[in-house]
Each structure stands twice: as C-alpha cells, then as structure tokens.
Amino acid sequence: MNPMNLEQLKYPIGKFQKPEHITLAMINTWITEIHEFAKHIRRETENLPDADLNRTYRPDGWTIRQLVHHCADSHMNAFIRHKLCLTEDKPTIKPYREDLWAQLPDSEMPIASSLLILDGLCERWFVFLQSLQEPDFMRRFIHPESKKEFSLEESIGLYAWHGNHHLAHIRIAKRAE
Numbered sequence: 001m002n003p004m005n006l007e008q009l010k011y012p013i014g015k016f017q018k019p020e021h022i023t024l025a026m027i028n029t030w031i032t033e034i035h036e037f038a039k040h041i042r043r044e045t046e047n048l049p050d051a052d053l054n055r056t057y058r059p060d061g062w063t064i065r066q067l068v069h070h071c072a073d074s075h076m077n078a079f080i081r082h083k084l085c086l087t088e089d090k091p092t093i094k095p096y097r098e099d100l101w102a103q104l105p106d107s108e109m110p111i112a113s114s115l116l117i118l119d120g121l122c123e124r125w126f127v128f129l130q131s132l133q134e135p136d137f138m139r140r141f142i143h144p145e146s147k148k149e150f151s152l153e154e155s156i157g158l159y160a161w162h163g164n165h166h167l168a169h170i171r172i173a174k175r176a177e
Helices: 003-010 024-045 050-054 064-087 112-130 134-138 152-175
Strands: 140-143 148-151
Touching (some): 024 064, 024 112, 050 064, 064 112, 064 152, 134 152, 140 152
Antiparallel strands (some): 140 148
C-alpha cells in the first residue's frame, strides 16, 4: 500500500483543523454532532455479526470492536475534561495512552456495553454543553504532554471531528474484504 493511501485510511475525513475564527453557529453544529454520535455509531455497528467486528480499516489499524470501545473511553475522558474546564481555573488534564487502552482485555468484549455508555454519555454531554453561556466556551485547560492550552470551543470541535473520524473508519472497515 502506498503512503498516500495509508494516510487517507488513517485520516479519511482529514486531520482536525481548528478554524481561525470559531463562531457560535460552528459550536452549535459540533454540539449536535456530539449528541448524535451515539445514534450514528449504533446504526453502523448494531447488526454486524461478531466476526465483522474484527475487521480493520487499515493494516495494523484497530478493529471495529476496538474503535467502539475507544470512542467510549475517549469521549468519557473528554466529557470529564470539559467539566473540569468549566469548574476549575485552567486545569491540567490527565492524558491517557489510548494505544495501550485499546489492548486491554475489555477492548475484546462485545460492544453492547460501550454503546450503552455512549448513549448515556452523549445525552449528558449534550445537556451539559447546551447549558453553557458564550463566555464559557473560551475557558481553557492545559494538556501536560504538549504543554498547550486548549479552549473549550476548540475541544468541542475536536471531539465532533473525533466521532466523525472514527465513524469513517468503521464504514471503511465494513467495506474491507
């Protein structure tokens, strides 16, 4: 496989690009995408035979099963980061090794529990994000690995992208031979 194709498989919707100017309309679109993510991932995976959950979207990529579990893990972490950002002054968030989490035994379980987590999480996250006032979106947290500050509005965009990014991976894996 040539590098161009591999890069396209890694980032089928492209890498996240923070807009130069984030509008309230963009934020509201992203909040809606976060809210609807659970419904979309359930629709893509709920009728798949167990063997198909072991399909990958690229060589050495995660399986559909690992992607579903990863999305539950990642979105739980993001929800907590967002709540910390709103309730603390520029908190330093806790990173995690998603590559190692994807190798833990719970990543091989059936996906039903992670779909349930995503159902409840996306609903709670939506209510939380909908309750924010415009100045709240400018609140910031620090990522200790990059030493970079992230605004809440940027993080909302990143996680809307993240869900769509992994939905694209699942769709590619479903078409794989």
